[in-house]
Amino acid sequence: MKKIVVAMDLGGTNMRFAAVLRDGRIVASHRRSTPRTDTASVVSSIISGFSKVLDLSKTRTPLAVAAAVPTTSSTLSGVLSKLPNLPALDDFGLGDVLRGEFLAPVLVVNDATSATIGENWLGASTGAKNVIGFTLGTGVGGGLIIDGRPHTGANGSAGELGHICVEPSGPPCGCGSNGCLEQYVSGTAIVRMAKDAGLKVTTSKDVFELARAGNEHAIEVFGIAGRAFGVVLSGLVNTLNPDKIVIGGGVSKAWQFLRPSVLSEVKARAFEIPASHVTIVRAKLGDRAGVLGAARIAYLNSAGMES
Ligand SMILES: [Zn+2]
Numbered sequence: 001m002k003k004i005v006v007a008m009d010l011g012g013t014n015m016r017f018a019a020v021l022r023d024g025r026i027v028a029s030h031r032r033s034t035p036r037t038d039t040a041s042v043v044s045s046i047i048s049g050f051s052k053v054l055d056l057s058k059t060r061t062p063l064a065v066a067a068a069v070p071t072t073s074s075t076l077s078g079v080l081s082k083l084p085n086l087p088a089l090d091d092f093g094l095g096d097v098l099r100g101e102f103l104a105p106v107l108v109v110n111d112a113t114s115a116t117i118g119e120n121w122l123g124a125s126t127g128a129k130n131v132i133g134f135t136l137g138t139g140v141g142g143g144l145i146i147d148g149r150p151h152t153g154a155n156g157s158a159g160e161l162g163h164i165c166v167e168p169s170g171p172p173c174g175c176g177s178n179g180c181l182e183q184y185v186s187g188t189a190i191v192r193m194a195k196d197a198g199l200k201v202t203t204s205k206d207v208f209e210l211a212r213a214g215n216e217h218a219i220e221v222f223g224i225a226g227r228a229f230g231v232v233l234s235g236l237v238n239t240l241n242p243d244k245i246v247i248g249g250g251v252s253k254a255w256q257f258l259r260p261s262v263l264s265e266v267k268a269r270a271f272e273i274p275a276s277h278v279t280i281v282r283a284k285l286g287d288r289a290g291v292l293g294a295a296r297i298a299y300l301n302s303a304g305m306e307s
Helices: 039-056 094-102 109-123 187-196 204-210 218-241 250-269 272-277 287-303
Strands: 005-010 012-019 028-032 064-069 104-110 129-135 140-146 244-248 278-281
Touching: 005 039, 005 109, 005 187, 005 287, 012 039, 012 287, 028 039, 028 287, 039 109, 064 094, 064 109, 064 287, 094 104, 104 109, 104 287, 109 140, 109 187, 109 244, 109 287, 129 218, 129 250, 187 250, 204 218, 204 250, 218 244, 218 250, 218 272, 244 250, 250 278, 278 287
Parallel strands: 005 064, 064 104, 129 244, 244 278
Antiparallel strands: 005 012, 012 028, 129 140
């Protein structure tokens, strides 16, 4: 019988589940909306989703259960914390609950780190050993691969690239600081800046459509976002000397409008050797990156336990 890892990518709006083989093939998948209510509803929906994808893949006992979660603190214990888009799961011990339910090893990992690993396994950064990944969505997530390994830091909380400060007196951020990158290049920030510029928009896609139609205020919003992003990327390029920077998430669809100011900031600020080495590319796997990356980490963790 084939060994299978079942993986979840838990978002504030949707949860995606997949049964993934060791070579990355997805043999079953399932998606459902995330209940925005109490803890019990969210947890029971998570368990139902995993059960459904196990049924679909005709697997009774998975090799591992892997959960990619938008948690911003230690994931080593499987206890979640600081989930601005999923407050119902704050301080919840998801790892223990899944272990009890499925009697299998459980991995809980940051969602942006998972996406970065997924893209490195089968997407935009295959073969690269030093990679920085960004997910530009409602917030800004980040993931790091250093010398071929995910870098999660001393407590598992590393990679919060969206909370690098760009402007000390900038807009307040959900993390408690001010002027974080997330306040300039997230979907939420794009909408805020567009409204400040007098545009009537409700989503970052609206701003993108206006930019595509040639609206100069909308184009300038992406210019401001791209400058902030380029400032942060310059610092990361100087610090980490990456091979690739991979940009994913909904806002990355507007890359054509972000790109000019991102590249000019990196050219102006970063050291020449790392800046001329790095390539900045868009992600390839779309919303499969998170489940694939979580499954990949589970397979790597299990490699020592079997032949
Ligand atoms: Zn912040």
